[in-house]
Amino acid sequence: xxxxxxxxxxxxxxxxxxxxxxxxxxxxxxxxxxxxxxxxxxxxxxxxxxxxxxxxxxxxxxxxxxxxxxxxxxxxxxxxxxxxxxxxxxxxxxxxxxxxxxxxxxxxxxxxxxxxxxxxxxxxxxxxxxxxxxxxxxxxxxxxxxxxxxxxxxxxxxxxxxxxxxxxxxxxxxxxxxxxxxxxxxxxxxxxxxxxxxxxxxxxxxxxxxxxxxxxxxxxxxxxxxxxxxxxxxxxxxxxxxxxxxxxxxxxxxxxxxxxxxxxxxxxxxxxxxxxxxxxxxxxxxxxxxxxxxxxxxxxxxxxxxxxxxxxxxxxxxxxxxxxxxxxxxxxxxxxxxxxxxxxxxxxxxxxxxxxxxxxxxxxxxxxxxxxxxxxxxxxxxxxxxxxxxxxxxxxxxxxxxxxxxxxxxxxxxxxxxxxxxxxxxxxxxxxxxxxxxxxxxxxxxxxxxxxxxxxxxxxxxxxxxxxxxxxxxxxxxxxxxxxxxxxxxxxxxxxxxxxxxxxxxxxxxxxxxxxxxxxxxxxxxxxxxxxxxxxxxxxxxxxxxxxxxxxxxxxxxxxxxxxxxxxxxxxxxxxxxxxxxxxxxxxxxxxxxxxxxxxx
Amino acid sequence: xxxxxxxxxxxxxxxxxxxxxxxxxxxxxxxxxxxxxxxxxxxxxxxxxxxxxxxxxxxxxxxxxxxxxxxxxxxxxxxxxxxxxxxxxxxxxxxxxxxxxxxxxxxxxxxxxxxxxxxxxxxxxxxxxxxxxxxxxxxxxxxxxxxxxxxxxxxxxxxxxxxxxxxxxxxxxxxxxxxxxxxxxxxxxxxxxxxxxxxxxxxxxxxxxxxxxxxxxxxxxxxxxxxxxxxxxxxxxxxxxxxxxxxxxxxxxxxxxxxxxxxxxxxxxxxxxxxxxxxxxxxxxxxxxxxxxxxxxxxxxxxxxxxxxxxxxxxxxxxxxxxxxxxxxxxxxxxxxxxxxxxxxxxxxxxxxxxxxxxxx
Numbered sequence: 001x002x003x004x005x006x007x008x009x010x011x012x013x014x015x016x017x018x019x020x021x022x023x024x025x026x027x028x029x030x031x032x033x034x035x036x037x038x039x040x041x042x043x044x045x046x047x048x049x050x051x052x053x054x055x056x057x058x059x060x061x062x063x064x065x066x067x068x069x070x071x072x073x074x075x076x077x078x079x080x081x082x083x084x085x086x087x088x089x090x091x092x093x094x095x096x097x098x099x100x101x102x103x104x105x106x107x108x109x110x111x112x113x114x115x116x117x118x119x120x121x122x123x124x125x126x127x128x129x130x131x132x133x134x135x136x137x138x139x140x141x142x143x144x145x146x147x148x149x150x151x152x153x154x155x156x157x158x159x160x161x162x163x164x165x166x167x168x169x170x171x172x173x174x175x176x177x178x179x180x181x182x183x184x185x186x187x188x189x190x191x192x193x194x195x196x197x198x199x200x201x202x203x204x205x206x207x208x209x210x211x212x213x214x215x216x217x218x219x220x221x222x223x224x225x226x227x228x229x230x231x232x233x234x235x236x237x238x239x240x241x242x243x244x245x246x247x248x249x250x251x252x253x254x255x256x257x258x259x260x261x262x263x264x265x266x267x268x269x270x271x272x273x274x275x276x277x278x279x280x281x282x283x284x285x286x287x288x289x290x291x292x293x294x295x296x297x298x299x300x301x302x303x304x305x306x307x308x309x310x311x312x313x314x315x316x317x318x319x320x321x322x323x324x325x326x327x328x329x330x331x332x333x334x335x336x337x338x339x340x341x342x343x344x345x346x347x348x349x350x351x352x353x354x355x356x357x358x359x360x361x362x363x364x365x366x367x368x369x370x371x372x373x374x375x376x377x378x379x380x381x382x383x384x385x386x387x388x389x390x391x392x393x394x395x396x397x398x399x400x401x402x403x404x405x406x407x408x409x410x411x412x413x414x415x416x417x418x419x420x421x422x423x424x425x426x427x428x429x430x431x432x433x434x435x436x437x438x439x440x441x442x443x444x445x446x447x448x449x450x451x452x453x454x455x456x457x458x459x460x461x462x463x464x465x466x467x468x469x470x471x472x473x474x475x476x477x478x479x480x481x482x483x484x485x486x487x488x489x490x491x492x493x494x495x496x497x498x499x500x501x502x503x504x505x506x507x508x509x510x511x512x513x514x515x516x517x518x519x520x521x522x523x524x525x526x527x528x529x530x531x532x533x534x535x536x537x538x539x540x541x542x543x544x545x546x547x548x549x550x551x552x553x554x555x556x557x558x559x560x561x562x563x564x565x566x567x568x569x570x571x572x573x574x575x576x577x578x579x580x581x582x583x584x585x586x587x588x589x590x591x592x593x594x595x596x597x598x599x600x601x
Numbered sequence: 602x603x604x605x606x607x608x609x610x611x612x613x614x615x616x617x618x619x620x621x622x623x624x625x626x627x628x629x630x631x632x633x634x635x636x637x638x639x640x641x642x643x644x645x646x647x648x649x650x651x652x653x654x655x656x657x658x659x660x661x662x663x664x665x666x667x668x669x670x671x672x673x674x675x676x677x678x679x680x681x682x683x684x685x686x687x688x689x690x691x692x693x694x695x696x697x698x699x700x701x702x703x704x705x706x707x708x709x710x711x712x713x714x715x716x717x718x719x720x721x722x723x724x725x726x727x728x729x730x731x732x733x734x735x736x737x738x739x740x741x742x743x744x745x746x747x748x749x750x751x752x753x754x755x756x757x758x759x760x761x762x763x764x765x766x767x768x769x770x771x772x773x774x775x776x777x778x779x780x781x782x783x784x785x786x787x788x789x790x791x792x793x794x795x796x797x798x799x800x801x802x803x804x805x806x807x808x809x810x811x812x813x814x815x816x817x818x819x820x821x822x823x824x825x826x827x828x829x830x831x832x833x834x835x836x837x838x839x840x841x842x843x844x845x846x847x848x849x850x851x852x853x854x855x856x857x858x859x860x861x862x863x864x865x866x867x868x869x870x871x872x873x874x875x876x877x878x879x880x881x882x883x884x885x886x887x888x889x890x891x892x893x894x895x896x897x898x899x900x901x902x903x904x905x906x907x908x909x910x911x912x913x914x915x916x917x918x919x920x921x922x923x924x925x926x927x928x929x930x931x932x933x934x935x936x937x938x939x940x941x942x943x944x945x946x947x948x949x950x951x952x953x954x955x956x957x958x959x960x961x962x
Binding site: 175316318393410418 | 644704805902906916
């Protein structure tokens with residue numbers, strides 16, 4: 001053991017001298033550094049998106065008021081005298097959605113945790129291709145800069161909603177944001193997709209080829225299963241979004257008619273003929289629906305790990321969990337039509353999508369029940385990460401059940417594009433994923449920054465966030481049930497909605513509370529990077545391989561020898577063991593059986 | 602001066618925070634002992650109790666919202682199929698309501714009950730149970746099959762082509778208003794073509810089409826007769842809009858380049874709806890709030906809203922819908938000018954249009 005340790009130190013030193021500042025911190029090819037780069041970028045983007053949402057929540061709750069803060073942040077052009085203009089309202093709504101869906105919960109979540117955990121937990125020295133990995137970050141960063149930058153151009157950012165349906169997004173004369181703003185959106189997303197594909201291929205190859213000795217597929221931690229399947233989903237679906245965007249670019253620039261036909265706008269009939277705006281929606285949602293699982297699966301993966309470690313119990317139904325990840329992934333490709341029930345699609349097709357969509361509730365329910373059963377008779381340790389993971393299970397349930405309503409085409413007729421939908425997807429996908437991501441940050445912070453985050457601040461952060469999260473979105477169901485559409489700049493054009501305005505106000509108050517609570521996190525995060533308590537090797541008593549590496553970061557993760565895996569990742573509180581955890585590297589005792597193989601030798 | 606003071610306060614508070622942190626760090630160093638990050642039994646107990654407090658408060662909040670707002674939601678459905686939608690919604694809601702409460706309650710309760718402590722320090726090693734997993738795969742499966750079956754049945758009934766006698770009319774969207782067009786006596790809509798659109802012919806009606814002569818075009822509000830099937834054809838001339846009529850539980854997108862359809866039978870006239878107690882109560886509230894803002898009172902009206910983001914004034918694209926008793930409706934419609942009548946009233950327009958058609962040819 002001590003022999004290994006000296007080796008690792010030498011190894012570490014040797015590399016320390018080779019690396020310059022640029023190659024270590026900027027153009028790094030080390031998965032641990034790239035993970036941190038993704039995380040910090042995502043935190044910054046999430047902060048920007050949060051500020052945007054606070055501003056438009058103020059507008060929708062008090063449309064007649066003037067806010068100095070709006071004028072201060074948006075300037076005279078967008079908020080003269082503190083009154084937000086409709087252009088920037090829709091622009092902020094659009095960029096808020098785009099940033100959170102793609103740059104935070106796809107790039108940020110997978111980028112951080114796939115990079116950090118895949119090599120660590122499969123027992124590999126790095127990604128299969130560190131170069132592609134580095135490129136994926138830089139494409140991501142440039143895309144993020146362009147997306148954020150587009151908010152500041154004179155004509156304003158893209159504003160047709162994050163789903164950018166043409167013709168609104170195709171015709172600059174349809175709204176100001178559809179000119180330069182939309183062009184930048186498309187460029188940014190193209191870069192993002194390149195990043196996602198480079199990263200995804202790398203993740204898949206690493207998991208399939210670079211597992212260490214003994215790490216069979218059924219011994220992989222659920223985090224890795226989730227990240228692997230997510231990467232496969234991304235690689236299969238993002239190219240479709242890229243083609244959808246390319247065709248849109250052709251329509252915008254070359255005068256083709258993929259999505260346009262019979263349009264009269266701005267005093268002129270357009271020459272486009274024979275296209276269909278609905279085609280875009282099919283292509284978009286062919287990515288768009290798997291996309292929500294690209295977001296939620298890694299979150300579920302992180303939750304599995306955090307809940308099991310902190311319940312000091314094996315995750316319940318490991319094989320069912322793997323199975324449900326696979327079933328969810330498979331079904332996610334055949335449900336996209338449920339976003340399009342009221343586009344005039346063939347009713348029979350609608351029925352098919354009802355069937356497939358409602359089916360996806362079964363594997364989702366299995367996952368939720370398995371988390372709950374994992375808690376049962378555990379010895380729960382409430383680290384901040386554990387709180388976030390439990391919170392994420394709760395939002396996954398609460399948001400999940402309303403999915404059954406929206407999957408029912410007949411009910412969707414009346415709820416489509418109302419606040420009910422906003423409440424549903426923010427709770428099930430937005431909140432679950434962001435809570436799980438926060439949990440992941442608290443849990444793996446010691447592995448990323450070699451220090452610990454402050455526990456008490458973590459508790460305060462969780463409880464305020466959790467309260468605010470439900471406070472913002474739960475009331476919005478009722479707006480939807482009252483028929484209030486989403487993406488309205490103000491509801492005051494409809495006097496009938498007047499007595500619902502206090503729901504909007506309630507929701508906004510909680511949004512302000514939630515935003516304020518995030519400053520606790522930002523402080524804790526950046527403070528702990530520099531001054532947090534020093535981390536120990538395995539602070540949570542975990543079984544997975546990342547905690548067998550030395551406390552400090554070394555290039556190649558382990559010293560000379562890679563770890564050898566002898567068991568599954570969930571031997572917590574196993575009867576007969578001296579401690580309440582048995583790392584995966586510990587050989588099986590004579591007569592002991594490996595539960596990962598199913599418990600049926 | 603104020604700005605300067607503001608900055609001064611800002612800088613001083615930063616310094617104060619930095620000093621406080623220093624003090625905190627020194628204090629924790631002096632205490633020594635266990636590292637701060639390790640979770641203690643009292644941490645566990647605190648968070649476990651918070652789980653229960655949160656769970657109770659959360660359910661209380663949900664029920665309060667439900668009872669506070671249930672009467673402010675949409676009134677009873679004003680259409681035949683809407684009644685089925687509402688029934689199906691309540692049925693599904695009852696099921697998911699139970700799941701929502703039960704699953705969350707169990708989650709918060711387990712999180713509370715099994716917190717780690719000196720008493721509870723040995724977790725049970727429990728990896729899987731095929732029986733349990735079978736139960737919670739099969740039971741949701743069966744329930745969901747029922748939901749799917751009822752859902753598809755309702756959906757098919759609503760979307761099946763209009764059967765029997767119906768009144769054809771068109772809802773036509775553009776940035777940012779609606780136009781309604783009745784098919785007239787022949788119940789056939791005349792052709793329209795976006796290339797014929799002019800300032801005086803904003804729908805691009807083809808005035809040479811005999812089917813279109815008796816069409817009737819109205820703005821701002823349209824009337825429909827109670828008890829009669831209305832077969833809507835929907836169109837748009839620029840971007841995608843969505844014709845949303847929440848009181849009738851009806852919605853369909855308007856897509857440029859294609860015609861979409863939706864049909865329903867209105868069952869409650871505007872007058873009847875205005876007399877319903879919950880509507881009266883709601884409108885009193887609304888008018889009190891409007892009075893506070895210094896705005897004139899309004900009466901209840903069925904609405905047609907745009908529910909697909911369509912540009913800057915998306916939030917204000919509306920039309921009132923009046924459901925009349927059939928006799929009232931017939932009287933109203935007989936007073937409206939047909940397209941043919943409007944043209945002969947203004948011959949200028951006609952020549953304009955003829956000229957344009959001639960040019961096209």
